[in-house]
Amino acid sequence: MPHAPLNRPLWLEHADTAFPALEGDLDVDVAVVGAGITGTTTAYLLKAAGKRVALLEASRIAFGATGYTTAKLTVGHSLIYRALVDSFGVETARLYARSNQEAIERVSDLVEQHGIDCDFERTSNYVYAEGASGATDIEREVAAAQAAGVAAELTTETDLPYAVAAAVRVAGQAQFHPWKYVAALARLVEGGGSRVFESTRATDVRSGSPCTVETSGGRVRAQHVVIATQLPFVDRSFLFAKAHPTKSYAVAATVDEQGAPRGMYISVDQPTRSVRSTPGPDGRRVLVVGGEGHKPGNEPDTDERYARLERFLLERFDVEGPEYRWSTHDYTPVDRLPYIGRLRRGDEHVLGATGFAKWGMTKGTLAASLLSDAILGRSNQYAELYDANRLDLGRSARRFAKENATVGAFFFRDRLRTRDGREAIERLAPGEGTIVRAGAKQYAVHRDDHGTLHTLSARCTHLGCIVGWNPADRAWECPCHGSRFGGDGTLVQGPATDDLPRQELPS
Template sequence: MLLGTEESYWLHTAPGPTYPTLEADVEADVAVLGAGIAGISVAWELAAAGYRVVLLESDRIAAGVTGHTTAKLSSLHTLLYGKLRGAFGAEAAALYARSQQDAVERVAAVSAELGIDCDLERVPGYTFVEGVDQLDDIGDEVVAASEAGLPATYVSETGLPFRVAGAVRVEDQAQFHPRTYLLGLAEDLVRRGGRIFEHSRAVDLTEGDPCRVTTENGSVVTAGHVVVATHYPVFDRAMLFTRLDPVREVVVAAAIPAADDPGGIYITPEQNTRSVRTAPYDDGRRLLIVTGEHFTPGTAEQGEVAERYERLIAWTREKFPAAEVLYRWATQDNSTTDQLPFVGPFHPGARNVYVAAGFGGWGMSNGVMAGRLLAATIAGQTLPWTDLYDPRRLHLRQEAGPLATLQGTVARHFVGDRLRRSDVDSVEEIAPGAGAVLKVEGKRCAVYRDDAGALHAVSARCTHLGCLVHFNDTEVAWECPCHGSRFAVDGAVLQGPANRPLDRVELDPPAG
């Protein structure tokens, strides 16, 4: 039995209001698809500039990837500056640093301006290693981050309750309650005339002047501009799926004595990543939030996700012996093949459609950065870092290897998963609480048996591009290993790029 309630702390502590479903055609200057931190940020920035904005969310606002983040607001992104300097030069690294720190300061300024009590705390950020093998990388990152303009220093002492071999320290970073912040932005967005619609999934986009966005119930938003901020773009005309690599991680949150607070935000690339921060809690305690154990969705074997939770919990209790595990959840993000987010025109021929995606695990700063950049672009302005994030770029030398690896993996799943044997020979072999992919009348079906013994069968073909889904038995969901789409056991979309549910399958009475 895993410790902790299976629920995001952010969602538990900030339920927020509900917004209506779009049930009639509407018009706007800008339609924003997706109400995570990127979508809400760009919608608010545009409304503050006087634009008429409609914000569409397929579920509830700030409840998807953003509702399951660790909410570290930082310009220090593990060991990225050394990589950026080596791949694109010192100027590109400096622009990246400026844009990320600008996002940190933007959250601080806007939360103060609007009076949003989002537990914002200014703390230093650290990238650390415990072993000596990567000390050279730490030293290189200090130099690269410093040259990029960040106040980076090398330290061997931190606030962590265990020894480190070395660390990069950067001042003036932050941690906050992301959902409280975004609910405050949403409230102000509505006050400025913006309209928010929940449970309004966009399923079709017609580009033009104006553009038309159609939702799953047939309602249409007509807008001069459209921003696709759905985490993973739900429309494939840009072919960005060939350059986005989905990654899933587990999270645990534990109460610790205030005296054990390490006083900063921390990350290490060691041990399949360990990320640490704290938040205010009750009774004089702090909530320790630990992330790590990343994996590709749809690739975990039976029991593997539970084992990842167990490893993360064990690490947390070893390093913080007084930790009382209270919550656990999982999160997901996408990395681009050149490690820079895609923020800008959706594709080479786009004139009025924009995208924000590929935040590489740093969605808080990149989401706010995307909001600032896209609002400026729509207003006809150019920021110093606009070209850096332009999705139309293609760095052939830097991306060739990652592109080949990523597409090779997708091809292996697309073809290989069809050639492998079924997980079971018949539905009778599926135990309560388990799921399996098997052939039913010659077609691959994803079948789940609930605890009461009832069977739930859907097509095993992901509605994005047709890869076969796999069962995540810990989170009780079907996941696509090609591009990270996730579905509930009844086929409903949990996470894109798929925007249509898995087709339901009727089992024959003897089998069912």
């Protein structure tokens, strides 16, 4: 079976932003940390309202979760409405649906207003089942979605090349190219007293009047700070205990236009399969298939996750083989509602958003509206629903306890792993990594393609969980809160803010 190149995301193939790194100190009205869809849209809305904004990105524009998504804009978030109605009632489900649809329209309006070339397409979203048991869930979801005001319909007709037993169809949804869209917004932020910085990692935030953001290139002082980095790296409301990380994968291949589905699809059958297509070269389209979710840092054979998606792609569609593959993770809140707003009660200055549960293109745009409204002193009818400090978990208290028990199990179980350090290291081939014990400590050891050995502390620099090796992406991942590090220990993604430190094995 042909394989796509290692970690080659479709959306970032031609990414060409070149904003400078921050050098020195800066004073602005608002500092926004993280230049994915949430942070960049927030920065754009604030600048449009007259604020001087600094948009700070540790890597490059949209090179985090936004560039590693399947890029759907929809209110059809799998079996969400039955769960919300059961846990919170119909009114909560109505607000959820309405706020997400408004986010879709926000993207549509900005694309039209600024003539953004981002392959924006209106289409229908389908949540489907191939089996009879799943069909029952679909029927219940249709009823709950309709009660929530969603124009959902039950159908068996799709443009997939295989039959489905039942599907929830919602028209008036959209899909787009996330990097093209976010990069265009970032260019609109730059200028007129506002600045965009790449290669500028924020390491600390101190609230006050003004607030101070410490970065790799200097200090930024601002009246308000927005932390848009998936899980906030400065977590004043313990969101890491209320939103847990989930890893997922995607592969993509070029397909003839007549063989490409135009709708957006996600299955309720397990394992989950997400399907959509996007304009490709020479009048063809690129088919994107995603799925294979699991907790990060806890899967010994991540290559097999890609292989399963590749088999699905080749067996179900007329393609020659995958040309792209990538992985990402997102945070799922225990009560299924994202956390958006002020990160600590009584602190009006530091805000953030997390818990998009793999639907970040819609919810990130929704979050930007809420965050900008809060800073501008505007009321927002959805602020209470998504309050980052909310305490009522509804009927999700059991999920809260289960997820945090799992984190505790990772924390202690991984410290009990015993391996012969020297023997395990000697067996490491180029490109491989493993956790070994030597004396009382555990070490993360990786041998790179040149044969160089990288020996690191195995403790995540966020809260000390033991990282695990992802062989497909050649990265260290924290199973507790989702931080990622390169094979040499370099920080790739927070909430950690420091690299894994180098440590020598005892002789």
